[in-house]
Amino acid sequence: MAELKLSETRDLTRVERIGAHSHIRGLGLDSVLEPLVESEGMVGQVKSRKAAGLILQMIREGKIAGRAILIAGQPGTGKTAIAMGIAKSLGLETPFTMIVGSEIFSLEMSKTEALTQAFRKAIGVRIKEETEVLEGEVVSISIDRPASGGAVKKTGKIIMKTTDMESHYDLGWKLIEALDKEKVQSGDVIVLDRPSGKITKLGRSSSRSRDFDVMGSKTKFVQCPEGELQKMKEVVHTVTLHEIDVINSRTQGFLALFTGDTGEIRSETREHTDTKVAEWREEGTAEIVPGVLFIDEVHMLDIECFSFLNRALENSMSPILVVATNRGMTKIRGTNQISAHGIPIDLLDRLLIITTQPYTDDDFRKIIELRCQEEDVEMKDEAKHLLSLIGCDTSLRYVIHLINPAALACLKRKGKVVEIDDIERVYRLFLDTKRSMQYLVEHQSQYMFSVPINKEEATARDAYGFMAI
Ligand SMILES: Nc1ncnc2c1ncn2[C@@H]1O[C@H](COP(=O)(O)OP(=O)(O)O)[C@@H](O)[C@H]1O
Ligand SMILES: [Mg+2]
Numbered sequence: 001m002a003e004l005k006l007s008e009t010r011d012l013t014r015v016e017r018i019g020a021h022s023h024i025r026g027l028g029l030d031s032v033l034e035p036l037v038e039s040e041g042m043v044g045q046v047k048s049r050k051a052a053g054l055i056l057q058m059i060r061e062g063k064i065a066g067r068a069i070l071i072a073g074q075p076g077t078g079k080t081a082i083a084m085g086i087a088k089s090l091g092l093e094t095p096f097t098m099i100v101g102s103e104i105f106s107l108e109m110s111k112t113e114a115l116t117q118a119f120r121k122a123i124g125v126r127i128k129e130e131t132e133v134l135e136g137e138v139v140s141i142s143i144d145r146p147a148s149g150g151a152v153k154k155t156g157k158i159i160m161k162t163t164d165m166e167s168h169y170d171l172g173w174k175l176i177e178a179l180d181k182e183k184v185q186s187g188d189v190i191v192l193d194r195p196s197g198k199i200t201k202l203g204r205s206s207s208r209s210r211d212f213d214v215m216g217s218k219t220k221f222v223q224c225p226e227g228e229l230q231k232m233k234e235v236v237h238t239v240t241l242h243e244i245d246v247i248n249s250r251t252q253g254f255l256a257l258f259t260g261d262t263g264e265i266r267s268e269t270r271e272h273t274d275t276k277v278a279e280w281r282e283e284g285t286a287e288i289v290p291g292v293l294f295i296d297e298v299h300m301l302d303i304e305c306f307s308f309l310n311r312a313l314e315n316s317m318s319p320i321l322v323v324a325t326n327r328g329m330t331k332i333r334g335t336n337q338i339s340a341h342g343i344p345i346d347l348l349d350r351l352l353i354i355t356t357q358p359y360t361d362d363d364f365r366k367i368i369e370l371r372c373q374e375e376d377v378e379m380k381d382e383a384k385h386l387l388s389l390i391g392c393d394t395s396l397r398y399v400i401h402l403i404n405p406a407a408l409a410c411l412k413r414k415g416k417v418v419e420i421d422d423i424e425r426v427y428r429l430f431l432d433t434k435r436s437m438q439y440l441v442e443h444q445s446q447y448m449f450s451v452p453i454n455k456e457e458a459t460a461r462d463a464y465g466f467m468a469i
Contacts, residue, residue: 044363073356095291101300122319124289302334
């Protein structure tokens with residue numbers, strides 16, 4: 001019976017989902033921002049990671065707003081992975097918002113409204129608040145237990161002291177519950193936040209260190225605080241401008257934050273937020289934390305959006321904008337103009353450009369290794385080698401996607417470790433782009449509306465259908 005329980009709990013903890021970038025935990029840089037060969041799930045792409053590291057530093061210092069960075073490179077060279085790396089290294093305090101170029105066309109609001117919201121989600125406001133706390137050693141807690149039981153709420157008294165004073169306070173039922181939950185006893189040093197009633201246990205008073213044997217070795221001993229019992233303490237929380245907008249917009253209310261259904265926010269509401277934040281900044285109770293707005297597949301934006309970006313970057317309350325694209329010389333959406341990366345020249349001129357390079361065999365192998373670990377797949381070395389060879393001929397994404405089907409093929413033949421045969425099997429079952437294109441050329445007459453192309457042209461194209469001119 002005990003054994004059964006054990007396996008049940010193990011199953012329960014293993015329900016996390018694996019995404020395309022879940023193995024990325026940072027940019028893999030050392031303390032002086034030099035890229036390590038393999039760290040935090042990142043492999044190779046050294047130059048771009050180094051550049052991204054500098055950007056990270058810039059963001060962390062929080063001083064520069066309105067800069068924009070373009071990550072440009074062929075598909076599957078880790079552009080999105082680098083952006084995820086930046087996000088993971090930033091920590092929770094700095095806002096990071098990620099959208100895809102096409103997303104802004106599908107929401108039920110105008111393009112510029114969607115972009116404005118994305119910008120404001122990427123700007124944090126760090127608000128400092130003073131709150132009244134009681135900090136001291138608990139001398140005693142007494143709780144009156146009403147004789148009639150149940151219905152009447154409990155009340156009580158607590159006596160607290162510092163090295164300089166001692167005082168008693170009345171306790172309501174809420175505080176009694178909180179003290180109960182934290183298992184506070186006399187001799188504990190606690191902080192009691194008066195407005196919220198939150199209790200934090202700092203440790204046992206060192207005057208009680210004789211109790212050591214009774215308390216066990218895990219107990220932390222602290223000095224009994226000095227001075228006044230009642231103190232003002234500073235607490236800091238970070239919210240985004242967008243969150244303040246939503247809370248202030250009377251039509252939506254803060255509940256919209258949970259459903260994400262915020263609709264369009266009126267410009268008066270935003271002005272109101274901005275003046276409020278400006279006031280707080282003046283008073284010194286708030287400061288702006290410029291975060292990051294990442295727009296993937298930025299070539300999907302059209303000329304109006306690009307002009308909006310130009311303008312938005314000049315605002316003093318602008319986040320750092322990171323965009324990524326895999327397009328070369330192409331039409332700017334909404335015009336007939338051809339431009340590099342499908343981005344107008346005036347915006348391009350404001351961007352610092354980081355390029356990503358195609359991966360080497362060695363990088364392929366390491367990334368496959370990482371993905372096998374992430375997807376919990378055991379694979380023989382020869383099989384990994386074969387996958388990296390296939391990768392050089394097809395694409396990184398294709399081989400990453402073969403890992404799981406190969407593991408299933410292995411499971412089907414009741415094997416434990418994926419072998420070359422399993423890889424061969426799924427390679428034959430699932431086509432990569434190149435083979436799919438060849439198949440189309442061979443059977444083009446059977447498809448509707450097919451534009452005829454010849455065999456030479458099809459074979460001249462690479463894994464992504466590109467053709468050298
Ligand atoms: N340098 C790298 N180290 C580890 N994994 C990588 C690296 N570059 C790409 N990947 C992984 O390869 C896959 C494709 O990369 P992705 O970032 O989506 O390419 P892109 O956005 O450039 O088209 C993703 O699963 C990604 O996490
Ligand atoms: Mg991408």
